[in-house]
Amino acid sequence: MNEPNAPPTFQLPEQMSTVSADIDWLYYFIYWLSVVLFVAIVTTMLYWAIKYRERKGHKAEPTGHNLPLEIAWTIAPLFILAFLFHKGFQGYMDMAIAPADSIEIRVNAKQWSWEFVYPNGGSSPELHVPVHKPVKLIMGSVDVLHSFYVPALRVKRDVVPGMFTSAWFEATHVGHDDIACAEYCGGRSTGPGGELPYEPSDDPRNPYPAGQATGHWAMHSMLFVETPEDYEKFLKGIGDKCEEFASTGKTCPADIAAAQGLRLYSNKGCLACHTTTGAPGIGPSWKGIWGKDEATNVGVVKVDENYVRESILDPQAKIVTGFGPVMPTFRGQVSDLEIDELMSYIKSLK
Numbered sequence: 247m248n249e250p251n252a253p254p255t256f257q258l259p260e261q262m263s264t265v266s267a268d269i270d271w272l273y274y275f276i277y278w279l280s281v282v283l284f285v286a287i288v289t290t291m292l293y294w295a296i297k298y299r300e301r302k303g304h305k306a307e308p309t310g311h312n313l314p315l316e317i318a319w320t321i322a323p324l325f326i327l328a329f330l331f332h333k334g335f336q337g338y339m340d341m342a343i344a345p346a347d348s349i350e351i352r353v354n355a356k357q358w359s360w361e362f363v364y365p366n367g368g369s370s371p372e373l374h375v376p377v378h379k380p381v382k383l384i385m386g387s388v389d390v391l392h393s394f395y396v397p398a399l400r401v402k403r404d405v406v407p408g409m410f411t412s413a414w415f416e417a418t419h420v421g422h423d424d425i426a427c428a429e430y431c432g433g434r435s436t437g438p439g440g441e442l443p444y445e446p447s448d449d450p451r452n453p454y455p456a457g458q459a460t461g462h463w464a465m466h467s468m469l470f471v472e473t474p475e476d477y478e479k480f481l482k483g484i485g486d487k488c489e490e491f492a493s494t495g496k497t498c499p500a501d502i503a504a505a506q507g508l509r510l511y512s513n514k515g516c517l518a519c520h521t522t523t524g525a526p527g528i529g530p531s532w533k534g535i536w537g538k539d540e541a542t543n544v545g546v547v548k549v550d551e552n553y554v555r556e557s558i559l560d561p562q563a564k565i566v567t568g569f570g571p572v573m574p575t576f577r578g579q580v581s582d583l584e585i586d587e588l589m590s591y592i593k594s595l596k
């Protein structure tokens with residue numbers, strides 16, 4: 247299991263995923279096809295340009311149509327293109343459809359860092375995955391367009407604000423590779439003298455400095471492919487949010503967005519006023535509110551996506567009967583993505 251990655255080849259980096267070999271094969275096929283055709287066409291062109299150049303005593307003899315020749319050079323490329331399309335489409339479908347038993351990991355991109363949230367609700371700034379297991383990344387951005395890129399996996403996928411995109415891979419070797427954001431632009435550092443305010447990472451395998459550098463180019467992280475045992479150890483180390491659920495008598499949410507919502511519930515301070523047990527606090531408990539009819543100062547409303555969104559961004563618009571208008575607005579403090587996650591969490595509190 248500890249065999250090294252397939253080494254880098256002529257133009258491509260080492261291979262670390264189940265799709266790398268196919269992708270590289272197609273890349274090199276197109277590459278060498280282009281080289282052969284380029285040389286053949288340019289050589290022929292030069293040869294004829296010299297052979298039929300204008301000279302004294304030579305008269306041009308225009309040729310007419312040559313139907314068989316024209317059909318041949320139309321049909322031949324058609325076969326090549328159909329073959330390339332077939333291989334490309336096959337590869338695309340392989341990469342688009344994640345196996346059903348994939349481990350789902352949430353990827354949150356933001357200016358200028360990555361966050362990875364695991365099925366147990368814990369999170370880390372670097373991506374850890376077990377070897378020989380399909381992993382599905384569900385990716386969202388809280389601000390601008392980013393692009394998740396791991397060269398050795400041959401995986402690159404845009405991460406778009408306001409929606410989820412996904413990518414999957416299965417790592418074939420224990421090892422590590424770089425994670426980069428493939429939106430290369432970004433501002434210069436704000437460090438004194440223009441240099442980067444580096445803080446060396448404490449992980450010796452990470453050659454990149456962590457720091458306050460700004461720009462997509464500064465969104466360096468690392469992928470660590472680990473043995474199943476090491477991966478389990480890592481999951482334990484980042485804290486098991488499922489255990490927190492268990493301690494409140496609930497089962498772990500299958501839905502990782504809900505696990506992320508639980509994190510926000512405490513990180514954003516909602517827990518100061520809202521319980522999840524049914525007991526009212528300064529605000530109504532979240533337990534069982536999803537879908538119910540709520541009495542408010544403007545009449546009865548249904549607790550749904552729009553209502554919850556409004557409650558978070560504009561809490562004074564509708565005041566729940568029996569409670570004071572004391573909830574502060576979280577406009578500008580929670581993103582659309584985070585609102586979705588809070589909603590998933592509220593939904594899970596049956």
Ligand code: HEC
Nearest residue numbers: 514515516519528529530540554557561564565566569573
């Ligand atoms: C300072 C206390 C306080 C904090 C902090 C707070 N809320 Fe509230 N929240 C309230 C009160 C009081 C109400 C009921 C009055 C109202 O509708 O504005 C309420 C109502 C709500 C409702 C409507 C509930 C229902 O039963 O109709 C939602 C949803 C909600 N809050 C979400 C949140 C989220 C999400 C956070 C954290 C990001 C949060 N609240 C933080 C006090 C708070």
Ligand SMILES: [Cu+2]
Nearest residue numbers: 392427429462
């Ligand atoms: Cu980026």
